[in-house]
Amino acid sequence: MIKLYYSPGSCALASHIALEEAGADYEAVRIDFGSDEQKKPDFLAINPKGRVPALVSDKGILTETPAILVFISQTYSASSLAPVNDxxxxxxxxxxxxxxxxxxxxxxxxxxxxxxxxxxxxxxxxxxxxxxxxxxxxxxxxxxxxxxxxxxxxxxxxxxxxxxxxxxxxxxxxxxxxxxxxxxxxxxxxxxxxxxxxxxxxxxxxx
Ligand SMILES: N[C@@H](CCC(=O)N[C@@H](CS)C(=O)NCC(=O)O)C(=O)O
Missing domain, CATH: 1.20.1050.10 (Glutathione S-transferase Yfyf (Class Pi); Chain A, domain 2)
Structure with a gap:
């Protein structure tokens, strides 16, 4: 199952919406910026940049919103979230x-x-x-x-x-x-x- 690491209101919201629109089976995992969780070793092991979003799939870990959005669009192409064939x-x-x-x-x-x-x-x-x-x-x-x-x-x-x-x-x-x-x-x-x-x-x- 896909995991999306996010912080509320951050740019990760775009990927969160895309997963839902795609009908994906995913889990959203909240990272607490208030306690600087994004800078702690557990999260840095997922994304060494210390930023959200980070998407964990069976292929590996993906960061950077534009890349995540296209990956979701191509993986769930039936949802037509992007013109992936043009x-x-x-x-x-x-x-x-x-x-x-x-x-x-x-x-x-x-x-x-x-x-x-x-x-x-x-x-x-x-x-x-x-x-x-x-x-x-x-x-x-x-x-x-x-x-x-x-x-x-x-x-x-x-x-x-x-x-x-x-x-x-x-x-x-x-x-x-x-x-x-x-x-x-x-x-x-x-x-x-x-x-x-x-x-x-x-x-x-x-x-
Ligand atoms: N280029 C990255 C930017 C990621 C980014 O800067 N995320 C912010 C939230 S909007 C973040 O994680 N900030 C945490 C910090 O600066 O400590 C993307 O588009 O995914």
């Missing part, structure tokens, strides 16, 4: 998810994880101040150049929507008003209406 369409989905992973997530992380890039409190504060602008610029691009509507890839709901939803949940903390991005906002509201997503949220945030 190289160009899949590459476009990957381009979007890579942008969320490498640029948007990193811009967001400058708000609370400045210690990854600097040592001085003044540097952290400077990074924190910049977040509304950098994340806001990312979402302007997502709104104008990526989201076709109603879903990211157009008419078909996909792993890109699960990932965008996960990252959009951070906008309030990033001091960016989602109303600036009508297509993103509509996508956010639509995905929350899905019973599968509601079920994941209930489990994901349960104590």
């Amino acid at each position: 190289p160009w369409a899949l590459a476009q989905a990957q381009a979007f998810n890579s942008y969320l992973c490498a640029t948007v997530h990193v811009a967001h992380a400058h708000g609370g994880r400045g210690h990854r890039w600097a040592n001085q409190e003044t540097s952290f504060e400077d990074m924190r101040q910049k977040v509304p602008q950098t994340v806001g610029d990312c979402f302007t691009l997502i709104e104008n150049d990526y989201v076709k509507g109603p879903w990211v890839l157009g008419d078909t709901y996909s792993i890109c929507d699960m990932y965008l939803y996960t990252v959009s949940r951070w906008l309030e903390r990033d001091r960016v008003d989602i109303s600036r991005f009508p297509k993103v906002k509509a996508q956010f509201e639509a995905i929350e209406k899905r019973p599968t997503v509601a079920r994941v949220l209930e489990n994901h945030f349960a104590d």
Whole structure:
């Protein structure tokens, strides 16, 4: 059985939704960031990066959200979570998810994880101040150049929507008003209406 290591509200939520949408037989294992469980030897043995998500399958351990999302899509291809048989369409989905992973997530992380890039409190504060602008610029691009509507890839709901939803949940903390991005906002509201997503949220945030 697949195991997904996650922390509530983290980027692992995208993989959690994908497993549920795929109808996978999986167990979600909560890692407690409050006690720095992600930095303790037991978890580092699973993911030496000390980050979630980490997905343990019978093939081995997989990390990095875009890779996990495609692995789930291909493993449960009947669920049609991504255009896995169309190289160009899949590459476009990957381009979007890579942008969320490498640029948007990193811009967001400058708000609370400045210690990854600097040592001085003044540097952290400077990074924190910049977040509304950098994340806001990312979402302007997502709104104008990526989201076709109603879903990211157009008419078909996909792993890109699960990932965008996960990252959009951070906008309030990033001091960016989602109303600036009508297509993103509509996508956010639509995905929350899905019973599968509601079920994941209930489990994901349960104590
Ligand atoms: N590129 C990785 C990023 C993983 C990542 O940074 N996860 C965060 C949660 S959103 C984490 O585990 N942070 C723990 C820490 O920084 O100690 C991915 O997309 O899966």
